[in-house]
Amino acid sequence: MTNIWYIVGFLIAGISFVFLTIGASWLITHRNRGDVHKGLPYESGIDTYGDTHGRFGLSFYIYALLFVAFDIEVIFIYLWAIIFRADGVDIGALFLAMFAFVGVLLLGLAYAWRKGVLAWR
Amino acid sequence: MTAMARSFSRLTLGGKILFTLGPILFLLTIGLVLLIAIAGKPIVDFLATNIWLVRFVVAATAVLLMSVPTAFLIIYMEMKIIALMNLRIGPDRVGPFGSLMSVIHGLKVLAKEDFSPTGADRLVFTLAPVAVFMSTIMALLVLPFAPGLFGADMNIGLLYLFAVSGLSVVGLLMAGWSSFNKYSLLGGLRSAAQVISYEIPLILSVVGLLLLAGTMSLNQIVVKQGGWFWNWYVFQQPLGALIFFIAATAEANRTPFDLTEADSEIVAGFATEYSGMRFGFFFFAEYVNVFVVSGLIVTLFFGGWNAPFPWPWPITLNIDPGSLGLGLLFAILIVPPLLILALAAPFYLGRSSMPWWQALIIGFVLFNLLVIVAITGWAFVSWNWVAGLMVFLGKSYLFVFTFVWMRGTLPRVRIDQLMGFAWKWLLPASLLNLFVTALALVVVNK
Numbered sequence: 001m002t003n004i005w006y007i008v009g010f011l012i013a014g015i016s017f018v019f020l021t022i023g024a025s026w027l028i029t030h031r032n033r034g035d036v037h038k039g040l041p042y043e044s045g046i047d048t049y050g051d052t053h054g055r056f057g058l059s060f061y062i063y064a065l066l067f068v069a070f071d072i073e074v075i076f077i078y079l080w081a082i083i084f085r086a087d088g089v090d091i092g093a094l095f096l097a098m099f100a101f102v103g104v105l106l107l108g109l110a111y112a113w114r115k116g117v118l119a120w121r
Numbered sequence: 122m123t124a125m126a127r128s129f130s131r132l133t134l135g136g137k138i139l140f141t142l143g144p145i146l147f148l149l150t151i152g153l154v155l156l157i158a159i160a161g162k163p164i165v166d167f168l169a170t171n172i173w174l175v176r177f178v179v180a181a182t183a184v185l186l187m188s189v190p191t192a193f194l195i196i197y198m199e200m201k202i203i204a205l206m207n208l209r210i211g212p213d214r215v216g217p218f219g220s221l222m223s224v225i226h227g228l229k230v231l232a233k234e235d236f237s238p239t240g241a242d243r244l245v246f247t248l249a250p251v252a253v254f255m256s257t258i259m260a261l262l263v264l265p266f267a268p269g270l271f272g273a274d275m276n277i278g279l280l281y282l283f284a285v286s287g288l289s290v291v292g293l294l295m296a297g298w299s300s301f302n303k304y305s306l307l308g309g310l311r312s313a314a315q316v317i318s319y320e321i322p323l324i325l326s327v328v329g330l331l332l333l334a335g336t337m338s339l340n341q342i343v344v345k346q347g348g349w350f351w352n353w354y355v356f357q358q359p360l361g362a363l364i365f366f367i368a369a370t371a372e373a374n375r376t377p378f379d380l381t382e383a384d385s386e387i388v389a390g391f392a393t394e395y396s397g398m399r400f401g402f403f404f405f406a407e408y409v410n411v412f413v414v415s416g417l418i419v420t421l422f423f424g425g426w427n428a429p430f431p432w433p434w435p436i437t438l439n440i441d442p443g444s445l446g447l448g449l450l451f452a453i454l455i456v457p458p459l460l461i462l463a464l465a466a467p468f469y470l471g472r473s474s475m476p477w478w479q480a481l482i483i484g485f486v487l488f489n490l491l492v493i494v495a496i497t498g499w500a501f502v503s504w505n506w507v508a509g510l511m512v513f514l515g516k517s518y519l520f521v522f523t524f525v526w527m528r529g530t531l532p533r534v535r536i537d538q539l540m541g542f543a544w545k546w547l548l549p550a551s552l553l554n555l556f557v558t559a560l561a562l563v564v565v566n567k
Contacts (some may be wrong), residue, residue: 003273003275006260006273006275007281009271010181010259010262010500011255012186013181014255014259015251015255017185018250018251018255018402019251021231022235022247022398022402024141024231025231025232025233025235025398027137027485028134028137028231029232029233029234030233030234031234031236032234034294037234039238039239039240040239041301041302041303041393042302043304045350048302048303049441052301052302052303053301054305058129060553061309061311061541062312063317064317066388066544067318067321067471070143070548071320072230072289072480074324074325077328077555078279081134081328081331082335084332084335084343085332085566091566092563095559095560095563099556102552102555105278106552107550111546114165117253118544118545119541120536120541
């Protein structure tokens with residue numbers, strides 16, 4: 001259980017380090033408000049037009065979906081890898097089980113590949 | 122109030138730092154003295170019973186403070202080495218060979234105006250660099266620097282490390298979305314797509330190693346690679362090491378995979394609207410990440426803090442200074458001046474144009490270097506953690522140099538090549554590596 005508290009403690013220490021530095025920077029920097037052009041986003045020197053949070057390519061979403069599928073698979077594979085050489089396990093059956101599991105996922109990847117999802121558009 | 126603010130803004134940078142730091146340090150000292158005077162005894166008793174707390178606080182502070190000079194050193198390496206590769210001189214004004222240039226850069230960023238654009242989501246805009254920086258720095262908690270020198274030895278170390286470093290995607294997306302800039306949004310989405318695509322081969326390439334090691338604790342993985350250098354996992358997992366290296370380069374957003382801040386295409390990607398210290402933290406995180414990735418490659422595949430051969434650690438030197446008695450005092454009085462004179466003599470005699478005091482200064486500097494080398498060598502053979510730390514840092518900086526070298530040499534890849542390479546080549550290759558390793562283990566065990 002102490003591992004959890006190590007992580008939480010380190011998180012608190014790191015975040016306070018960041019905010020102390022940003023705070024120290026805030027104390028010594030020079031600030032002024034400027035005119036309306038100072039607050040404009042920098043888009044190569046012309047005034048911004050159109051909707052910034054508008055539409056963007058669907059391919060980002062498909063990559064995210066593929067990522068979720070494989071990332072969850074990885075958690076299973078890690079547990080499998082840890083018990084692979086433990087005492088009293090049938091190593092052959094374990095190997096075949098993972099072969100089938102990854103095979104199904106590879107079929108999915110092959111389908112996505114065939115459909116042309118992996119090509120960047 | 123306005124007069125005070127105006128006169129404050131006229132101070133130089135050093136004056137501003139001293140003017141604000143002085144009162145804070147003064148108040149902190151008074152508070153600490155009061156705290157010790159009022160509640161000293163119970164606090165000491167509590168800490169003595171919970172010694173792990175003291176150990177953890179020291180480790181966390183050391184890791185956080187260590188990241189600052191690490192980033193400065195890598196930035197300097199990048200400036201100087203790439204300059205030498207391009208046949209330029211590079212930084213040469215501040216410090217010896219310009220080595221303090223990156224410190225000056227850091228101070229400059231600290232003193233710059235921290236500005237957020239009008240349309241930005243202020244809260245998310247401020248938290249984005251924090252998220253990116255934290256996801257990098259959290260990895261240092263489990264990295265074993267030397268025998269007995271690590272933040273925490275977790276049994277899920279590797280899984281924790283990948284989980285934490287995967288969170289940087291959230292920070293990049295936050296930065297891209299909250300900046301209210303089309304380039305930032307595009308850069309943030311691009312870097313998210315790149316980082317999540319290369320995360321899969323990165324994680325899968327280590328599974329073969331996990332099959333061999335049977336543990337996820339980084340400390341145990343390093344211990345299992347002890348002895349001669351052919352025990353390092355790179356010789357049993359060459360394909361895994363190669364995939365890990367390529368995917369780690371893409372994870373750290375280094376050339377040839379630095380699409381996220383491709384300045385010739387999308388200005389500066391997600392960091393376009395950032396300035397001042399919040400911008401500084403993005404780049405702080407990037408350079409610490411280079412070190413983390415190098416340290417991780419060394420830990421997993423190149424034996425961590427193990428030397429390439431079985432080193433007879435630790436050697437105990439039986440020196441008892443007390444047995445010399447008064448002679449010790451004379452030695453301390455006489456040996457340093459004599460050594461300085463001996464070191465200065467060749468310069469004075471060999472170069473007739475040199476005045477005697479310049480030769481003496483050179484002799485003094487050389488003597489100090491000699492003493493530093495002697496003390497380091499003594500620590501190296503006496504404590505195995507000093508030697509382990511030096512071996513680990515030496516190997517890590519070799520990989521840092523490789524990353525800098527790649528930046529000085531390779532051109533940037535195109536984004537369709539980048540994504541296709543991750544999904545069509547690296548992912549099948551890492552699965553192949555996994556199955557070959559598992560099959561070999563099954564054959565060996567049957």
